[in-house]
Amino acid sequence: MEVTTTWYLVLGAVLFTLGTVGVLTRRNPLVMFMCVELMLNAVTLTLVAFGAALGDLGGQVSVFFVLVVAAAEVVVGLAIIVAITRRRPGTTVDDLSVLGG
Amino acid sequence: MDAAVFLISAVVVLSGAVGVLLARNPIHAALFLIETLFGIAVLFILLDATFLAAVQVVVYAGAIVILFLFVIMLLGVDRADDLGIEPIAGQRPMAAVIGASLLGLTLTTLLIAVNGPTGDAGTTAVLGNAETNTRLLGEALFTDHVFAVELTALLLTVAIVGAVVLARRISGPLQPLPGVAIAVANDQETEED
Numbered sequence: 001m002e003v004t005t006t007w008y009l010v011l012g013a014v015l016f017t018l019g020t021v022g023v024l025t026r027r028n029p030l031v032m033f034m035c036v037e038l039m040l041n042a043v044t045l046t047l048v049a050f051g052a053a054l055g056d057l058g059g060q061v062s063v064f065f066v067l068v069v070a071a072a073e074v075v076v077g078l079a080i081i082v083a084i085t086r087r088r089p090g091t092t093v094d095d096l097s098v099l100g101g
Numbered sequence: 102m103d104a105a106v107f108l109i110s111a112v113v114v115l116s117g118a119v120g121v122l123l124a125r126n127p128i129h130a131a132l133f134l135i136e137t138l139f140g141i142a143v144l145f146i147l148l149d150a151t152f153l154a155a156v157q158v159v160v161y162a163g164a165i166v167i168l169f170l171f172v173i174m175l176l177g178v179d180r181a182d183d184l185g186i187e188p189i190a191g192q193r194p195m196a197a198v199i200g201a202s203l204l205g206l207t208l209t210t211l212l213i214a215v216n217g218p219t220g221d222a223g224t225t226a227v228l229g230n231a232e233t234n235t236r237l238l239g240e241a242l243f244t245d246h247v248f249a250v251e252l253t254a255l256l257l258t259v260a261i262v263g264a265v266v267l268a269r270r271i272s273g274p275l276q277p278l279p280g281v282a283i284a285v286a287n288d289q290e291t292e293e294d
Contacts, residue, residue: 011114020199045145052150060150060152071164074165
């Protein structure tokens with residue numbers, strides 16, 4: 001049985017959906033962040049699979065930049081979570097429905 | 102052989118993702134995330150993207166998840182979440198509906214509407230095989246995309262500076278940075294009230 005591109009795309013779709021449901025249902029900001037990472041990984045898998053299907057390196061180059069941006073995003077996001085949690089310990093995203101500190 | 106590797110990796114990836122979704126303890130969620138990331142790395146190897154597989158393990162499992170674990174332990178938020186309560190009425194049914202629609206749309210597109218990706222073969226850069234992957238990727242990054250690579254260096258520097266500024270502990274009457282003087286002054290006023 002040969003592994004076609006569609007297999008990878010279906011797996012990416014299922015993984016992206018799981019990440020979406022996680023972001024929508026979980027309340028801990030750290031776990032929501034992890035679900036965003038799941039969605040990013042689903043998309044990188046899709047990009048590499050498309051690149052392999054079309055014989056082009058562009059998909060892998062895109063994934064390289066996605067990785068860098070994901071690292072920067074995690075650093076800044078976790079710093080924001082640390083700053084918020086230091087001020088209001090044990091907070092969830094539902095407690096932060098109002099801006100203003 | 103390929104199909105077996107794919108199926109095992111897919112099971113690992115999806116079970117890890119479900120674990121992130123259902124884990125009550127954030128540390129367990131982070132460990133399940135590592136499982137998913139390793140499964141994706143195996144799939145990258147299966148797709149002959151060997152360099153990205155190594156980067157996936159080093160950067161994601163080695164740096165990003167460790168950063169998550171650092172923050173969890175630094176803040177002491179490793180208490181278990183109570184997944185039974187549903188603070189917003191109808192949140193989970195709505196999430197289920199949105200997830201089912203998303204999955205239905207993508208699977209319909211992939212499995213029924215078209216059979217695999219369409220379009221011409223790529224012309225911008227040769228893909229190569231597993232042996233030449235790293236060299237070709239490096240050549241593409243440092244010739245065609247060299248400006249973007251320099252921009253990522255700038256982005257990472259900005260991210261580091263931003264993280265240090267955000268996570269800085271403000272304590273006592275300190276000399277504030279010029280840019281944040283107003284914010285710190287407001288903080289002190291509210292604390293005196």
